[in-house]
Amino acid sequence: MSYDINDRNLITFDQAEDIALYTEDLKVWYGQNEAIHGVDLQFEKNCITALIGPSGSGKSTYLRSLNRMNDGISGTKVTGSIMYKEVDVNRPEIDVYEMRKRIGMVFQRPNPFSKSIYENITFALKRHGEKDKHKLDEIVETSLKQAALWEQVKDNLHKSALALSGGQQQRLCIARAIAMKPDILLLDEPASALDPISTGTVEETLVNLKENYTIIIVTHNMQQAARISDYTAFFYMGHCLEYDLTRKIFTRPKIKATEDYVSGHFG
Numbered sequence: 001m002s003y004d005i006n007d008r009n010l011i012t013f014d015q016a017e018d019i020a021l022y023t024e025d026l027k028v029w030y031g032q033n034e035a036i037h038g039v040d041l042q043f044e045k046n047c048i049t050a051l052i053g054p055s056g057s058g059k060s061t062y063l064r065s066l067n068r069m070n071d072g073i074s075g076t077k078v079t080g081s082i083m084y085k086e087v088d089v090n091r092p093e094i095d096v097y098e099m100r101k102r103i104g105m106v107f108q109r110p111n112p113f114s115k116s117i118y119e120n121i122t123f124a125l126k127r128h129g130e131k132d133k134h135k136l137d138e139i140v141e142t143s144l145k146q147a148a149l150w151e152q153v154k155d156n157l158h159k160s161a162l163a164l165s166g167g168q169q170q171r172l173c174i175a176r177a178i179a180m181k182p183d184i185l186l187l188d189e190p191a192s193a194l195d196p197i198s199t200g201t202v203e204e205t206l207v208n209l210k211e212n213y214t215i216i217i218v219t220h221n222m223q224q225a226a227r228i229s230d231y232t233a234f235f236y237m238g239h240c241l242e243y244d245l246t247r248k249i250f251t252r253p254k255i256k257a258t259e260d261y262v263s264g265h266f267g
């Protein structure tokens with residue numbers, strides 16, 4: 001079955017102040033291969049938006065572009081705009097290091113530094129010049145609380161992060177990201193390497209975090225998207241074909257490809 005990629009249903013928001021980030025005509029090339037073909041999406045503040053779609057459809061490529069993580073890959077080119085607070089963060093003169101304090105990322109595999117729990121959270125803060133011990137202690141506590149890990153680690157803050165379970169390590173990585181007080185948190189399949197119980201705790205953490213952050217998450221797990229997200233974007237062959245409220249995507253999508261994908265009849 002092939003689908004008409006010109007058939008689209010993409011919602012937009014009326015109020016500019018409700019939008020945390022949006023892309024316009026975003027295209028990504030790996031060498032000669034155009035992997036993302038001009039995606040326009042708006043992300044609502046304090047909501048969770050899930051990016052779903054088949055393997056190779058461009059979800060990770062698109063997500064990574066949002067905080068310029070594709071910059072380091074040689075031969076990669078990203079055109080179009082990524083608008084954050086009226087600034088196009090895709091422009092060459094942007095200080096990527098500073099921008100990533102506002103737009104943070106958590107990866108698929110938990111990747112804590114081989115340091116203590118405490119140092120994992122304070123490392124970047126110290127590099128940014130924060131020296132006040134009381135302030136650092138306070139940020140460690142609030143970040144771990146927000147990531148729902150504090151109660152489990154508060155007596156072991158100086159033990160190695162590598163001794164934590166996979167789910168705990170991933171929540172530590174979330175705590176590490178939010179310690180920088182970003183506005184936007186990007187997550188690429190953050191629970192795919194975790195068991196169901198750890199996945200549940202990470203999901204619960206994300207739902208609690210949306211009060212303070214705008215969250216964009218790539219997931220292969222349909223139930224996860226349905227459980228935690230407010231909006232869902234369906235990617236197919238480097239295009240976003242459908243973007244709507246999650247409950248509409250999962251109950252009455254307007255696009256055939258989306259319907260087949262969410263009902264498991266894809267391809």
Ligand SMILES: Nc1ncnc2c1ncn2[C@@H]1O[C@H](COP(=O)(O)OP(=O)(O)OP(=O)(O)O)[C@@H](O)[C@H]1O
Binds near residue numbers: 057
């Ligand atoms: N580093 C890279 N170099 C070259 N091509 C790449 C690279 N990363 C991704 N691609 C290509 O870009 C396209 C989109 O890949 P991407 O990883 O974004 O898809 P995805 O939707 O995240 O897939 P999955 O669900 O398997 O993670 C694919 O054709 C892929 O082969």
Ligand SMILES: [Mg+2]
Binds near residue numbers: 059060061218
């Ligand atoms: Mg991916």
